[in-house]
Amino acid sequence: MNKTLLGYVPNESPIYAVHPFVKLYFMLIVSLFPMFVSAPEWNIALMLVIILFMWISKVNMETLKIYIPVAVSMGTIIFISYTVLGGTHPEFELLARFAGINFYWERIRDALVVYFRILPMIFTMVFFLNTSRERDVIVAMRSIKMPFVVTYVFAMALRAAGMVLEDFQIVRQAEKARGYDPAGKSLPYKIRQYVMYMVPLFALSLRRSEDFTNALVARGYAFTGDAARVKRADYILTHYSYKYFDYIFIALISLSFIALLVLRYGFGYFVMADSWLLRLLHGWLS
Amino acid sequence: MAENELYIEVRDVDFVYPDGTQALTEINLEIRKGEMIALIGQNGSGKTTLSKNLNGLYKPTRGEIIVDGLNSKKGSITQMVRRVGYVFQNPDHQLFNNNCWDEIAYGPRNIQLPEEEVKERVEEAIRVVGLPDSYRQEHPFFLSKGLRQRVAIASILALRPQVIIVDEPTTGQDARQSLEIMDFLKRLNEELDHTVIIITHDMPIVGQYARRVIAMGQGRVMADGPTAEVFTQADVLEQTFLKPPQITQLAQAAGDVGFKAGILTVEEMVQAYENLN
Amino acid sequence: MSKIIEIKDYSWKYINTRNPAIHDINLEIEEGSFIGVIGPNGAGKTTLAYSINGLIPGQYNGVKKGTVNVFGKEVEAYDTGSLQKLVGVVFSDPEAQFTAMTVEDELVFGLENIGLNLAEIQKRLDWVVELTELEPLLEKPPYEISGGQKQRVALAAVLAMMPKILILDEPTSMLDPVSRSRIFKVLARLKEEQNNTVIVIEHSLENLVPLADRMVLISEGTVALDDNTRDFFQKGDLLLDAGIYPPGVIRFFHELHRKGEYSGDYPLTVKGGAKQLRVMKGVRDKDQ
Numbered sequence: 048m049n050k051t052l053l054g055y056v057p058n059e060s061p062i063y064a065v066h067p068f069v070k071l072y073f074m075l076i077v078s079l080f081p082m083f084v085s086a087p088e089w090n091i092a093l094m095l096v097i098i099l100f101m102w103i104s105k106v107n108m109e110t111l112k113i114y115i116p117v118a119v120s121m122g123t124i125i126f127i128s129y130t131v132l133g134g135t136h137p138e139f140e141l142l143a144r145f146a147g148i149n150f151y152w153e154r155i156r157d158a159l160v161v162y163f164r165i166l167p168m169i170f171t172m173v174f175f176l177n178t179s180r181e182r183d184v185i186v187a188m189r190s191i192k193m194p195f196v197v198t199y200v201f202a203m204a205l206r207a208a209g210m211v212l213e214d215f216q217i218v219r220q221a222e223k224a225r226g227y228d229p230a231g232k233s234l235p236y237k238i239r240q241y242v243m244y245m246v247p248l249f250a251l252s253l254r255r256s257e258d259f260t261n262a263l264v265a266r267g268y269a270f271t272g273d274a275a276r277v278k279r280a281d282y283i284l285t286h287y288s289y290k291y292f293d294y295i296f297i298a299l300i301s302l303s304f305i306a307l308l309v310l311r312y313g314f315g316y317f318v319m320a321d322s323w324l325l326r327l328l329h330g331w332l333s
Numbered sequence: 334m335a336e337n338e339l340y341i342e343v344r345d346v347d348f349v350y351p352d353g354t355q356a357l358t359e360i361n362l363e364i365r366k367g368e369m370i371a372l373i374g375q376n377g378s379g380k381t382t383l384s385k386n387l388n389g390l391y392k393p394t395r396g397e398i399i400v401d402g403l404n405s406k407k408g409s410i411t412q413m414v415r416r417v418g419y420v421f422q423n424p425d426h427q428l429f430n431n432n433c434w435d436e437i438a439y440g441p442r443n444i445q446l447p448e449e450e451v452k453e454r455v456e457e458a459i460r461v462v463g464l465p466d467s468y469r470q471e472h473p474f475f476l477s478k479g480l481r482q483r484v485a486i487a488s489i490l491a492l493r494p495q496v497i498i499v500d501e502p503t504t505g506q507d508a509r510q511s512l513e514i515m516d517f518l519k520r521l522n523e524e525l526d527h528t529v530i531i532i533t534h535d536m537p538i539v540g541q542y543a544r545r546v547i548a549m550g551q552g553r554v555m556a557d558g559p560t561a562e563v564f565t566q567a568d569v570l571e572q573t574f575l576k577p578p579q580i581t582q583l584a585q586a587a588g589d590v591g592f593k594a595g596i597l598t599v600e601e602m603v604q605a606y607e608n609l610n
Numbered sequence: 611m612s613k614i615i616e617i618k619d620y621s622w623k624y625i626n627t628r629n630p631a632i633h634d635i636n637l638e639i640e641e642g643s644f645i646g647v648i649g650p651n652g653a654g655k656t657t658l659a660y661s662i663n664g665l666i667p668g669q670y671n672g673v674k675k676g677t678v679n680v681f682g683k684e685v686e687a688y689d690t691g692s693l694q695k696l697v698g699v700v701f702s703d704p705e706a707q708f709t710a711m712t713v714e715d716e717l718v719f720g721l722e723n724i725g726l727n728l729a730e731i732q733k734r735l736d737w738v739v740e741l742t743e744l745e746p747l748l749e750k751p752p753y754e755i756s757g758g759q760k761q762r763v764a765l766a767a768v769l770a771m772m773p774k775i776l777i778l779d780e781p782t783s784m785l786d787p788v789s790r791s792r793i794f795k796v797l798a799r800l801k802e803e804q805n806n807t808v809i810v811i812e813h814s815l816e817n818l819v820p821l822a823d824r825m826v827l828i829s830e831g832t833v834a835l836d837d838n839t840r841d842f843f844q845k846g847d848l849l850l851d852a853g854i855y856p857p858g859v860i861r862f863f864h865e866l867h868r869k870g871e872y873s874g875d876y877p878l879t880v881k882g883g884a885k886q887l888r889v890m891k892g893v894r895d896k897d898q
Contacts, residue, residue: 250428261699477652580862
């Protein structure tokens with residue numbers, strides 16, 4: 048099992064053969080697709096395609112269950128903000144009136160469109176994070192020639208996050224060992240106790256940061272000046288090489304995007320007005 | 334004498350972490366009041382896991398731990414913490430109050446003691462650890478490592494547990510500081526009747542202060558007995574990658590000269606040498 | 611043997627303290643020697659170490675008096691990054707030194723910083739991995755390896771930069787005995803195979819004594835004793851007064867000496883001690 052940023056992918060997954068840049072490119076380009084697609088059925092199809100990719104990459108599908116509550120709560124928030132807080136327009140069609148609030152078809156329709164635009168965007172991100180180890184993300188960034196400082200700060204952030212998580216576990220136990228019993232206490236109480244976690248975490252980080260900086264300097268890292276402009280050999284990239292299928296994937300992704308734009312603006316595909324799903328729904332609700 | 338009274342009974346305990354790693358296997362132990370025990374073993378041998386089972390932070394996945402008649406699986410945090418205290422290795426992990434006084438009061442307040450009693454206990458703990466008065470209102474973050482450690486110990490002492498487990502009291506300390514903290518723990522044990530368990534790698538300290546040694550390896554108890562006895566079991570110690578303190582090694586290496594294998598301190602060695610004449 | 615570190619009348623006061631952390635330091639270190647620096651916590655050992663590799667005054671504010679010369683040049687006279695190529699430092703906290711996301715990246719970080727090309731990096735990587743036995747850990751992220759392993763990585767990462775002077779500031783104080791002896795094993799191998807100058811600050815004297823040619827005692831901010839290892843430990847009373855507890859064997863013979871029952875050199879190892887005891891008791895050495 049290899050630990051990726053969000054989950055585990057078994058060693059034999061085909062996704063490892065793909066150059067990390069391709070994964071990053073996929074995420075960046077494909078997450079743009081929903082911006083040009085308003086008909087929800089197409090976005091739902093896109094989401095299913097991404098889930099299919101995750102399955103092919105042997106991502107543990109059980110972990111996707113974690114996102115269900117997120118999806119549900121997000122959908123609820125979008126629905127409520129559009130329908131209850133959305134405001135009206137004289138041409139809107141009133142579908143129902145409930146508890147003093149008017150429910151207009153156009154608002155419901157807009158909520159659905161937005162919701163199914165956001166979901167695939169999130170899923171591309173989830174797909175990327177589920178199939179990339181920390182090193183892949185860094186390699187992807189370096190391969191597009193991002194400045195070393197940026198990739199390094201990102202790597203350090205990951206490292207720091209890991210350390211903070213480890214510390215957090217110990218701090219929880221230490222406070223429990225002093226009689227802190229969260230069972231049966233109210234949520235506001237627990238939140239007020241946050242200082243019990245924050246202070247130790249800060250203290251630990253502060254004490255480490257001095258050592259950290261010293262270690263960086265001692266390894267010859269220069270933040271400014273001539274030494275900072277040294278040409279880095281980027282040894283990490285030697286482990287990754289582009290293979291023929293990487294180029295094929297990049298081409299496919301780029302072509303799909305272009306095709307999408309052509310179909311959308313040239314031929315008017317993917318618009319709300321033509322959406323059979325929306326028409327269906329409208330029929331049910333009226 | 335009180336020190337013979339059984340206080341903690343560990344019966345056939347296994348512990349498996351949620352991710353499946355088996356950390357403890359078939360642990361059987363009896364800990365009596367007033368003992369001074371060193372818990373030794375390489376990293377990963379299970380000594381920290383065992384200690385956290387003893388104070389209720391972890392519950393055994395099989396078997397039972399009975400502390401002063403209370404089953405650790407059934408006892409609440411409040412009940413367990415008043416019986417077994419655990420001082421973490423790095424005081425930074427637990428200190429968070431604005432001043433030392435409140436820091437030490439945190440424990441007693443957590444277990445809902447009346448403020449009068451909290452005050453009494455804090456004063457006593459400050460006295461026992463020898464925290465100078467000038468530090469009462471200081472923020473713990475700015476104290477030296479040694480003082481922070483004392484505040485951490487005081488905050489556990491204020492809960493008045495019978496058993497005190499101290500995780501690596503001498504790591505990172507110089508010789509003088511190590512002896513200071515160990516002398517303090519010895520006083521806790523001999524004068525104030527606490528049962529003291531130290532988790533440590535520092536073998537000379539073990540030889541000098543511990544009366545009983547529990548050596549762990551691969552999640553099991555590999556040796557358990559009086560210090561001198563355990564130190565003579567070189568093969569067992571080797572299995573958990575430990576060596577007896579240098580002075581014991583010297584006695585064992587010079588066995589043919591007449592030295593007994595269970596010598597624990599330089600003083601004992603000198604005595605033995607003089608007795609050989 | 612040339613003197614590559616020359617410290618004369620050196621004192622350093624951190625900006626926010628009233629008294630200097632170290633004062634009147636006079637120290638000369640020859641190329642290729644293995645020095646042990648010991649002393650109570652707070653005595654100034656780390657300050658001294660940081661002064662040699664330029665972290666002081668580079669990263670810290672304060673008042674410097676006297677001179678610290680490395681390879682004949684004052685520490686401040688070096689361009690940024692050039693002194694670090696000559697003097698490598700391993701710190702005591704394994705967590706705070708590991709800055710990359712895999713062991714291999716960590717080893718390569720310093721090499722990239724000093725501008726080496728791929729071929730050179732590969733060569734040095736192979737060498738240091740073999741020396742420190744890190745082959746099985748190369749792909750692992752920091753959260754999957756132990757503190758002792760991280761410290762080995764830190765040592766390897768510094769060694770890969772091939773500094774002429776290697777300073778280790780309490781490298782094993784946070785490690786268990788197994789990891790501790792592994793680090794010293796690497797140092798022993800290094801001493802045998804290379805000609806680095808090594809300065810080790812340690813509390814764990816048992817492991818240090820067999821390796822050190824020379825020992826320096828820092829107490830209350832200044833050099834209290836500076837001698838070759840054998841003669842250093844003969845001064846038992848001075849060491850005990852300064853709060854140093856030599857390893858058991860040495861302390862035993864010192865005790866005997868204090869009682870007037872022994873007057874020779876103190877053996878520095880268990881084997882040496884046992885041998886001496888046999889001689890003293892007229893028991894035949896079974897190794898002979």
